[in-house]
Amino acid sequence: MSLTIGEISYTNVIPAFYCMQKEKLRAETCRFEPKVPAELNKGMKNGDIDVAAISSFAFGDSVHEYELLPDLSVSSYGKVGSIFLFCHKPIEAMEGTNIALTSSSATSVHLLKVILKEFYGFENINYKTMTPDPETMRKENDGFLLIGDDAIQASWSMEENWYRYDLGELWYKNTGLPMTYAVFAVRKEAVKRHPAVVKKLYNEFLSSKRLSLSSYFDAMVKDVQTEHGGTMSFWKSYFRGLHYDFLEQEKKGLLYYYELIYKYGYFTQPVNEISIWSSGNEVQYLS
Numbered sequence: 001m002s003l004t005i006g007e008i009s010y011t012n013v014i015p016a017f018y019c020m021q022k023e024k025l026r027a028e029t030c031r032f033e034p035k036v037p038a039e040l041n042k043g044m045k046n047g048d049i050d051v052a053a054i055s056s057f058a059f060g061d062s063v064h065e066y067e068l069l070p071d072l073s074v075s076s077y078g079k080v081g082s083i084f085l086f087c088h089k090p091i092e093a094m095e096g097t098n099i100a101l102t103s104s105s106a107t108s109v110h111l112l113k114v115i116l117k118e119f120y121g122f123e124n125i126n127y128k129t130m131t132p133d134p135e136t137m138r139k140e141n142d143g144f145l146l147i148g149d150d151a152i153q154a155s156w157s158m159e160e161n162w163y164r165y166d167l168g169e170l171w172y173k174n175t176g177l178p179m180t181y182a183v184f185a186v187r188k189e190a191v192k193r194h195p196a197v198v199k200k201l202y203n204e205f206l207s208s209k210r211l212s213l214s215s216y217f218d219a220m221v222k223d224v225q226t227e228h229g230g231t232m233s234f235w236k237s238y239f240r241g242l243h244y245d246f247l248e249q250e251k252k253g254l255l256y257y258y259e260l261i262y263k264y265g266y267f268t269q270p271v272n273e274i275s276i277w278s279s280g281n282e283v284q285y286l287s
């Protein structure tokens, strides 16, 4: 049986895949499936996908099914550059309004909800989930949330009179902590089935991250610019603004996010502990 690997179809996760030796992994029966985060979350939950970068919200929601691949994530300390609330009033005046949420996300839609409840004290916002199209989202709503490449493209084309809030920045300003949007997860039963392949894949993720952010950085940025437009300097600062590690501070930020998610009823159980995959040996617990 093969190992199915989900790949977020947004630019932010590229460093973990760009320098990967995919052919070598395909020879080990690995299959790659690019999808938006919400679809990867679903695929991991129902077992169609074995390993993926998934929304950190989805990881916490099924925390007993997964192990976290250490030292990998999509995080930011402050501005993330691709998770934006666009609104035609200042955020302080958003109580009682309608906000459209992208259907591609799980982490950011809940992040917006907890930010508006915990830090602004809003209790009366009407949320509607929609496909990520700014033209339709903005028509019937006072604000809308986009993530990933949809958010980047919208930030290039939205008129000046729309306010734009970066959720990573709002989180950092209020907590002093980084925010982790995606973690790399493996299903526990996939580790049992294919321990050696998971180990090879993990090493490929780590080496791709290291090479993409060092010697292959310019080549990666050039490829991204060719595909998505924008300037080299925009993409360089976008990637330099993201953090791909998962260490003490990221863990602290994520556990605080999980605490708020539970506090407001978006998790049925609190998440105080995360199983960390460790080379097929003993699993460690982070709490």
Ligand SMILES: C=C(O[C@@H]1C=C(C(=O)O)C=C[C@H]1O)C(=O)O
Residues within 6 Å of the ligand: 008, 010, 012, 013, 037, 038, 054, 055, 056, 074, 080, 081, 082, 083, 104, 105, 106, 107, 108, 109, 147, 148, 149, 151, 181, 182
């Ligand atoms: C940085 C981003 O993080 C993404 C946000 C996600 C979410 O909101 O569920 C999931 C995966 C991340 O790659 C982004 O999409 O802009």
